[in-house]
Amino acid sequence: MADKSGTGADRRKRFEDEALPHLDALYTMAIRLARNPDDANDLLQETVLRAYRFFHQFASGTNCRAWMLTILFNNFRNGYRKSSREQPASSTDEFERKLEGESLRTDAAESNPEAILSGQAMEGEVETALTALPEEFREAILLVDVEELSYQEVSGVLNIPIGTVKSRVSRGRAMLRDALTSFAKERGIIRT
């Protein structure tokens, strides 16, 4: 049985076994949040050290990646956000407008998963669309699609109700879909 107040060496070993395998997941999110390597590295290091310090509070058997991402987001809001706050209001508005107009359109000509998935041609576009996504939607989408957390876990990480997670994922994906669809049209992958 792991002794929660065990010796330093036990604790370090447990931390290396359970927490450090998620370092890449944390690094990926830190890069996305901070958007500049120095801040991201700082955020990552502070998160890992804090997780180590509070490791006795981690409930074994629960999702350690979600627990560490929670700390990362708390740290991020604890001062890192300022320098990486980049969303000009116009991009949000623009997305909102597109969303109003297009998200419910379902005509078959536009619904073409193969076209959207011809992703080799769309690498930069995915990044652009993701970057332009308002922060709250981007965070939810990244946690679900890239970090592979459940809605319940995302609710814990972002400290928002599960219904809010659901609607942010839904709206975020609709925005991404619209953006990617119009990129694909511009490039002639989808005919209008």
Place this chain on the structure above:
Amino acid sequence: MEGFDTPDRVKRAGHDKVDCSTYIEKYLSAHVDGELSAAELRDAEDHLAGCVNCRARFAEERAVKALLRERARVRRTPPVVRGSILAALDAVDAAGASRAVGRGRDRSAGADRAGLFSRRRARVWIPAAIAAVAVFVFVMLHGGAPPPAHAIAPFDVAIDNYVHFVERFEPNVKSTSPADISDAYMDHQLPGFLWNFEPSGYKLIGGRIDRLQDGTSVAYTFYRGDNGTILCTYMQSHGLQPPDGELQELGGHHYYQYKGYSICLSYPHGGFICILVSQRPMKQFVQDIVDSEP
């Protein structure tokens, strides 16, 4: 047989429940993510069975998800970053060992390498169990220590405002929601993090942003609870190092007993200082701050 639904009738009822816009707004993403309840899943599948457009939307949503997963996938941590983090952990272990048994030189190489990115912070993390003991010990040892003899200007500013705000706090950030206050601070290039002292029974009363003579902004956040009040002041650090006379450094926070007030000085990211002022006895004040962190 009223009230007894055959499977068919259940199915029809489900079908009626979900139209295209309901499916797309409420079900689609959760359907793709495997987050629907059994009943919702049945409704969703009933709808898709009869709707070619929504079937296409489902395939498309799944494609967007797959594309993201493929294009924005988890990246490898660069070895130098990983190495720096391991060294920082070594430093924490070494600090813990030296506090616990009065030694710790064996890992000093790790401590020196630690904090490649965050030298100041890396030194101050100590295991929580030791932190809890330290709270007691330093309060016992230093409870009656004389205050720092020299004046510390930022503390004086913070205390003057605290005294004034206890009488009357006049927030000038319109909203009292933490998110809005945080946004207002960030709009003035101030740290967006707000302390949450609710675990200790303090309510966030509001935020205030002023401009100092040198043209920089300062933010005041005021908290009130049954046991007292806390004022948080953010201002630029101008290179201020923790002044002499501190009682203890704990979790990156520097505690002072100064002119009869309990003060906590810390350094948010980005060249700022955060000064918390309260009239709470030091021991409770430290506990309030420890309890406010995750």
